[in-house]
Amino acid sequence: MNLLRHPLGLASMASLPLLLFATAFVLLAGVLLFAFRDINAMLEQAAEQKIPVLTQTTALVRECEWLRGMMFRLMQTDSELVREAIIITLKERIDEAGEMASRLEAIGLYKDKVESLKEQLSSLDGIAYDVNTLITRWIILREQRQNQVKSLRSLSEELIALDVSGVEQLEAWKQGAYRVLSLLLVLSTDLDVPYGLRVTSEMYEWVRNVRADLSRVPSTPHISGMVEAANHLYDKLILCAQGENGIIPSFKRQHAVSQQFAALTIRMDALSESIMIVAGQLMAQAKTDAEHARDGFSERVSGLSGLLYGFVVLVLAVIAATYLYLARHVIRPVIRLNNCMRLRTQGFSANIPYDGAWEIREMARSVFYFVSEIEHREHELRESHAGLEEQVATRTAELKRLSNRLLQAQEEERFKLAAELHDDIGATMGVIKFGIERALLMLDRPDAIKVQEPLNEAVDLVKGLARQLRRIQNELRPAHIDVGLLTSLEWFCKDYQGAYSHLRLDLAADVDENDIPMTLRIVLFRVIQESLNNIAKHSGATSVKIRLQKQGNTLKVSVTDNGVGFDITAAMGMQETGRGLKSMRERVELSGGTFIIRSKPNKGTQLTACWKIN
Numbered sequence: 001m002n003l004l005r006h007p008l009g010l011a012s013m014a015s016l017p018l019l020l021f022a023t024a025f026v027l028l029a030g031v032l033l034f035a036f037r038d039i040n041a042m043l044e045q046a047a048e049q050k051i052p053v054l055t056q057t058t059a060l061v062r063e064c065e066w067l068r069g070m071m072f073r074l075m076q077t078d079s080e081l082v083r084e085a086i087i088i089t090l091k092e093r094i095d096e097a098g099e100m101a102s103r104l105e106a107i108g109l110y111k112d113k114v115e116s117l118k119e120q121l122s123s124l125d126g127i128a129y130d131v132n133t134l135i136t137r138w139i140i141l142r143e144q145r146q147n148q149v150k151s152l153r154s155l156s157e158e159l160i161a162l163d164v165s166g167v168e169q170l171e172a173w174k175q176g177a178y179r180v181l182s183l184l185l186v187l188s189t190d191l192d193v194p195y196g197l198r199v200t201s202e203m204y205e206w207v208r209n210v211r212a213d214l215s216r217v218p219s220t221p222h223i224s225g226m227v228e229a230a231n232h233l234y235d236k237l238i239l240c241a242q243g244e245n246g247i248i249p250s251f252k253r254q255h256a257v258s259q260q261f262a263a264l265t266i267r268m269d270a271l272s273e274s275i276m277i278v279a280g281q282l283m284a285q286a287k288t289d290a291e292h293a294r295d296g297f298s299e300r301v302s303g304l305s306g307l308l309y310g311f312v313v314l315v316l317a318v319i320a321a322t323y324l325y326l327a328r329h330v331i332r333p334v335i336r337l338n339n340c341m342r343l344r345t346q347g348f349s350a351n352i353p354y355d356g357a358w359e360i361r362e363m364a365r366s367v368f369y370f371v372s373e374i375e376h377r378e379h380e381l382r383e384s385h386a387g388l389e390e391q392v393a394t395r396t397a398e399l400k401r402l403s404n405r406l407l408q409a410q411e412e413e414r415f416k417l418a419a420e421l422h423d424d425i426g427a428t429m430g431v432i433k434f435g436i437e438r439a440l441l442m443l444d445r446p447d448a449i450k451v452q453e454p455l456n457e458a459v460d461l462v463k464g465l466a467r468q469l470r471r472i473q474n475e476l477r478p479a480h481i482d483v484g485l486l487t488s489l490e491w492f493c494k495d496y497q498g499a500y501s502h503l504r505l506d507l508a509a510d511v512d513e514n515d516i517p518m519t520l521r522i523v524l525f526r527v528i529q530e531s532l533n534n535i536a537k538h539s540g541a542t543s544v545k546i547r548l549q550k551q552g553n554t555l556k557v558s559v560t561d562n563g564v565g566f567d568i569t570a571a572m573g574m575q576e577t578g579r580g581l582k583s584m585r586e587r588v589e590l591s592g593g594t595f596i597i598r599s600k601p602n603k604g605t606q607l608t609a610c611w612k613i614n
Contacts, residue, residue, distance in 0.1 A: 059100055066093065116278050141254050148247055149188050151240050156181050159233055164226050173213035173230060180206045180237060184247045196251055203241065203248075210234065400592065407590055411522055429469065433462045484513050485521040486548075489528060493546070500536050503544055510549040517613060523591045524548070524557055524609075530584050531559040531607050539563025539605065555613050560606040565599045584609075 159177055164170035183203040187196060214234060217227050241247055436459050486509050497505050516524070528546060535541055541563030548557045581597065588595040588609045599605035 137257050138254075141250060141257065144245055144250055145188050145247075145254075148240065148245070148250065149185065152181060152184055152188070152247075155233065155236055155240060158236075162226070162229055162233065164230070167217065167223055167226060169213055169217040170223070170226055170230060173210055173217070176206055176210040176213055177233065177237060180210060180241070184241055187247050187251055196255070200248060200251070207238070207241070210237075407519065407523070407587075429462055429466050433459060433466070436462070485516055485524060486513055488525060489546075489548075492525075492529065493532075496532055496536075502542065503536070504542060505544050505546070507546045508548070510547075511555065512550075515550050515613070516555065520555065520591060520593075520611060520613075523587055523593075526587060527557060527584050527607075527609055528559060530580050534580050535559075535561050535563065535605075538566075541604070550613075553613055555611045556608065558606060558608045560604065562604045565601045565603045565605050567601060568597055568599055 156178075159174065159181065162174065164174050180203055183199055183206065187199050187203065211234070214227075214230055217223070217230070219227070239246065242249070489507060489509070493505050493507050497503065532544065535544055539561050541561035543562045545560045546558070547560075550556070584607070585595040588611075591611065593609050593611040596608045596610075597605070598608070
């Protein structure tokens with residue numbers, strides 16, 4: 001009663017059908033033992049009488065199949081050493097096949113077929129020799145063709161070197177000669193016969209055209225050298241095409257070899273097929289003899305077949321019952337549980353089954369607990385991740401907006417300051433200058449000479465102050481930036497080159513003005529301006545290259561010099577140099593770009609800034 005209260009486990013489910021299967025297997029083994037003792041005696045008798053004949057026949061058939069395959073391999077190889085090795089091996093194996101046929105003939109079976117097979121093997125030896133001869137001729141023709149191709153290439157170089165410019169007939173002749181050369185090169189490749197004949201016909205037509213063009217050349221003294229060179233090249237071209245070893249005779253000889261090779265292939269196929277037919281007949285005869293022996297064996301076994309079939313059915317029934325039992329109580333519950341887990345992992349809803357053996361039910365409960373816990377944690381993680389992504393996106397957009405606004409406000413303030421300097425202070429200085437100059441004119445008397453000198457000095461000071469104001473105004477807001485960035489850069493580089501004549505400045509812009517956003521134009525100008533100022537002050541360079549280009553959706557500017565270079569870490573810590581580099585980096589990064597410095601002592605410096613643009 002206690003046993004009935006506990007569910008059956010997997011071990012109990014598997015042990016009962018396995019016990020039944022073992023019992024049936026032992027009974028079947030006992031019956032088969034007695035049956036095979038009688039069968040073994042019959043096999044020994046058959047081995048003594050029929051196996052030697054079957055062995056010899058099978059070996060002979062396999063030898064014939066191998067010979068056939070080696071013949072086709074001989075027809076495909078180009079290496080002379082490989083062909084010699086294959087021919088030697090073929091002769092040895094043909095002799096071995098003949099010895100096998102002689103042994104069958106000595107047994108006294110299949111006499112007519114064996115004699116026919118020996119004759120065909122002898123013919124196969126002759127075909128191997130013919131194949132070797134044809135392949136040798138084919139290789140010689142191929143080497144000749146390679147030499148012809150070299151001659152054509154040399155002739156092509158001479159034709160290219162021939163200068164016939166200015167003579168219309170010679171230019172037409174040269175184009176026709178090019179066409180003849182190209183057709184000869186095509187004809188020197190492996191072509192099928194119809195296409196080769198079409199190429200040959202077209203080449204003859206072009207040769208006639210070339211000869212006609214050459215005959216129409218006027219005989220004037222100043223082009224006589226060109227005509228003589230053209231005639232010489234024409235003769236060489238005709239020799240390459242129609243000479244004894246020319247392209248066209250080689251093509252015809254190659255065509256003849258191909259026809260002989262095709263005929264030999266047909267002969268080889270027919271002989272191989274005949275050999276295989278005779279060998280198949282031998283095998284069929286041996287098979288017939290074996291079937292007669294098998295019939296006798298079947299008569300002896302028929303008395304035991306009924307009992308054997310009964311035991312086989314019993315074993316199959318036990319196996320089927322075992323499979324059905326295990327499938328219902330073990331396999332199907334596991335499959336359902338696995339399918340449920342797969343659906344749950346893919347995001348679908350599925351109920352976890354709780355049937356089958358008690359171990360499977362307990363496993364299903366554990367799986368349900370872990371799956372529920374994992375889904376709960378995944379849900380919390382997704383919610384947290386979504387919130388973080390939203391916060392990051394919001395903060396990023398806000399920072400970008402503030403950065404752009406900061407740059408815009410900075411440039412607006414500079415523009416306003418430049419305008420005030422120009423409109424107010426500049427105008428005032430102009431009034432002062434003109435007033436002092438008028439005073440000088442009014443005081444232009446002999447007794448006022450002492451007054452003119454300080455007034456002249458004041459005028460000079462006012463002029464210098466005006467120049468200084470214009471310089472400050474240009475630094476705060478370049479005068480030409482509203483005209484266009486590229487134009488401003490060209491003017492700035494021109495002024496820079498004039499101020500530093502020892503520097504060779506190379507500016508190259510591979511970008512359209514409209515592709516540069518308005519917010520980046522002043523940033524680009526400031527980066528290039530600050531870079532050139534640093535080069536003039538610190539680098540000792542003699543050459544500077546500025547490259548502005550757009551690659552896809554990336555805007556890139558680079559400034560490269562051949563100066564003394566510097567240690568980047570040390571330079572960033574210096575007050576003057578470090579402030580300029582940091583200013584450029586901050587300006588680029590605040591505008592949404594990346595700033596890279598590459599420099600080594602005595603290796604020059606390269607500054608690169610990149611922006612992603614729409």
